[in-house]
Structures are given as structure tokens and as C-alpha cells.
Amino acid sequence: MIRLTREFSFEMSHVLGGYDGSCSEIHGHSYRLFVTVKGVPSADPADPKLGMVTDFGMLKRTIEELVVSVYDHSFIIRETPADAEFVAALRRRFTRIHVVGWQPTCENILVHLAAMIVPALPSGVALHSLRLHETANSFAEWFAEDQV
Numbered sequence: 001m002i003r004l005t006r007e008f009s010f011e012m013s014h015v016l017g018g019y020d021g022s023c024s025e026i027h028g029h030s031y032r033l034f035v036t037v038k039g040v041p042s043a044d045p046a047d048p049k050l051g052m053v054t055d056f057g058m059l060k061r062t063i064e065e066l067v068v069s070v071y072d073h074s075f076i077i078r079e080t081p082a083d084a085e086f087v088a089a090l091r092r093r094f095t096r097i098h099v100v101g102w103q104p105t106c107e108n109i110l111v112h113l114a115a116m117i118v119p120a121l122p123s124g125v126a127l128h129s130l131r132l133h134e135t136a137n138s139f140a141e142w143f144a145e146d147q148v
Helices: 056-071 081-093 106-120
Strands: 002-014 027-039 074-078 097-100 126-135 138-143
Touching (some): 056 074, 081 097, 106 138
Parallel strands (some): 074 097
8 A cells, every 4th residue: 555645725804704703804814735645556567557555647737627726816704694695695706605504624624625525536545634824833634534
């Protein structure tokens, strides 16, 4: 079993409605996402991916399509009745608004990303872990083995 990790970066803003600190204000982060997959390298001499768990380029394309192209330079907010008018005003002016049914914390963003990534991976390749840095010294981690 071998693990491969690829790093991705994107800029995203959010607000934590109802939070009792400064993150209750609109703010943004330069997110760094580390995606680690695992599998057994191909041993088939006829396979163009001989010796690989998967192609790093495939992993790059998958994550850029599912995550980076969707969330880079966007705003994410939890759907609440109190914010309905605000969200409507944002949508009249901006296109990259994501209204979600959960508080957009680093932890919940990871759960959401994992749910998107797992079904998109090729056969024989499993998502092992995700690490999402909100700042240079603050991150959350998701591990498949913990998801029982």
C-alpha cells in the first residue's frame, strides 16, 4: 500500500453566523488543501501506469475540477432565514456564492470535500486523508479510517 499526496491552493471567504468571535464577520483565507490517496501500484507490465497507484496528473485534474474551480474566489455561507435577504442581494451582484446547510468551518468543509472526492476517484484508489489549512498555522484533518 502506497500513499500519494498532492497540494492545492484556493482563496475563499466565508462567515460563521452565530459564532461568538471575530469569524462572525465576513473574512477570507488562502486555503491549502492536501489530498492523500492510497492504493497498490500497478504491477501489470502492459499497464501504461506500471508502478503507479494513480497518475498525479489525474489527481490534479480531479481536485481542480471538483474543488479549486468551484471554490476559488468564492463566498460560502450557511443558509438561515435571517440571511435570506443578504444572500439574495449577494446573488444579484456576484456569481460565486455557495449557500450550504452547514456551518462553513474548516472541519465541515473537509467533510463536504471528502464526500465529493471519494466517488470521483478511480477504482483501486481510495481517499486516505485530507488536510485543510485556513492559515499558515491552523488546519483540520479528515482521515478515512476515522469515518466508521
